[in-house]
Amino acid sequence: MPTMEQIQPYLPLIIMAVNGMIAGWIAGQILGGGGLLRNLIVGIIGAVVGGMLVKAGLLNLPESVTSITGKVPYGTQITVSTIGAMLVILVARFLGRS
Helix, strand or coil: CCCHHHHHHHHHHHHHHHHHHHHHHHHHHHHCCCCHHHHHHHHHHHHHHHHHHHHHCCCCCCHHHHHHHCCCCCHHHHHHHHHHHHHHHHHHHHHHCC
16 A cells, blocks of 8 residues: 555646546536546546646636635636536537537
């Protein structure tokens, strides 16, 4: 069994993966379609996309959203990841119809 000291360097990646999985499931529920595995993969990709949008300053959540999600542990991260996952799904649907 790994110790906490061994897991510590990977903790941000683990948290991002779990947030992405939750976000992918939420995005799948909102937009429909896909299966559980596809939603989980899209959610992890969406977490990366959402994080990049926030870092680039292209995605700013309103104060009314952050005041609610800031009270939930990792709530704002899950919100950003869900938005990223929804964008990934919409882009994939657009490209799939071409």
